[in-house]
Amino acid sequence: MRFARLGPVREEVPVVFDGARALDLRSITPDIDGAFLASGGPARVSAALVAGSLPELEGADDLRIGAPIARPSAVYCIGMNYAAHAAESGAAPPAHVVLFMKAPNTVVGPDDDIVIPAGSAKTDWEVELAVVIGSPAHALASPADARAHVAGYAVANDLSERAWQLEISGGQWGKGKSAPGFCPLGPWLVTPDEVDADDVALRSRVNDEPRQDSRTSDLIFGIDEIIWELSQRLTLEPGDLILTGTPEGVALSGRFPYLSPGDVVEIEIDGLGTQRQRCVAA
Incomplete structure (x- = not known):
């Protein structure tokens, strides 16, 4: 999987890519961060991809690309x-x-x-x-x-x-x-x-x-x-x-x-x- 965060600084939306489509992850997690990774977030996203339950993020191609993980502790x-x-x-x-x-x-x-x-x-x-x-x-x-x-x-x-x-x-x-x-x-x-x-x-x-x-x-x-x-x-x-x-x-x-x-x-x-x-x- 390819995760990313798209949007203005401090307003990035977490997404996962399905081919060229950026799918909105806000129904699963507010951000891509340590808490998401530690709590089995990637597995939940994988299941949602299989189920086809994630909506496409409208206008994703026009959004700034943020760092793919929110501010790390180190x-x-x-x-x-x-x-x-x-x-x-x-x-x-x-x-x-x-x-x-x-x-x-x-x-x-x-x-x-x-x-x-x-x-x-x-x-x-x-x-x-x-x-x-x-x-x-x-x-x-x-x-x-x-x-x-x-x-x-x-x-x-x-x-x-x-x-x-x-x-x-x-x-x-x-x-x-x-x-x-x-x-x-x-x-x-x-x-x-x-x-x-x-x-x-x-x-x-x-x-x-x-x-x-x-x-x-x-x-x-x-x-x-x-x-x-x-x-x-x-x-x-x-x-x-x-x-x-x-x-x-x-x-x-x-x-x-x-x-x-x-x-x-x-x-x-x-x-x-x-x-x-x-x-x-x-």
């Missing part, structure tokens, strides 16, 4: 999880999972504008596979238990201000990761049965010029290992996001200019959809 991010990206960042591939966090209020729609923060000279793009947690996970016995806690997957852009992240960070990356709107997400939340998340292509372009082009099979730490490792240190909750890392091809490499007002960023993951963002000044 956005966990895995750093330097592609060897080539670690190298272009000037670091060796990590021996252990590198964890940092973004503020949950950075999550916005996939096509919302990127606002270049005031004073920023090094705003960067990063296409990433996002994992959405569907049930609580803590102290899992092994990585083999991880996938049972996954509700689905989405496209994410882990926007970063590199000077704030690396030059004035004091060793912590959060300053450069949590500017308003720095986590475009979507367009869809796709259930695990519809995509082989362990081996899909992910790409980015800036002003129609290729930047990143890789596959999730190149992850240093795979999805199961990431979830298992995090569960040993913290509790993952329904609706939480895990951004699994970005491949090489970002501006930090020195091969490309950082983002400026007027630039257009496009990122995509096969089977999960495409984002398109216009950069604007603060």
Whole structure:
């Protein structure tokens, strides 16, 4: 299934797609969020699809696309999880999972504008596979238990201000990761049965010029290992996001200019959809 949230900011309507038709889910849930995922919401939607009881959302094609899940309680991010990206960042591939966090209020729609923060000279793009947690996970016995806690997957852009992240960070990356709107997400939340998340292509372009082009099979730490490792240190909750890392091809490499007002960023993951963002000044 492909879930989405359509409409103005803070007024999004939860939908599921049946082919090209967006079907209104408000008879089942007020939103796509952790409570919906934890309470068996996807199974109820599946049953309603079989029964043909969901109405089509009128005018859906003309509505803004919001993030496919309402504000999560946490956005966990895995750093330097592609060897080539670690190298272009000037670091060796990590021996252990590198964890940092973004503020949950950075999550916005996939096509919302990127606002270049005031004073920023090094705003960067990063296409990433996002994992959405569907049930609580803590102290899992092994990585083999991880996938049972996954509700689905989405496209994410882990926007970063590199000077704030690396030059004035004091060793912590959060300053450069949590500017308003720095986590475009979507367009869809796709259930695990519809995509082989362990081996899909992910790409980015800036002003129609290729930047990143890789596959999730190149992850240093795979999805199961990431979830298992995090569960040993913290509790993952329904609706939480895990951004699994970005491949090489970002501006930090020195091969490309950082983002400026007027630039257009496009990122995509096969089977999960495409984002398109216009950069604007603060």
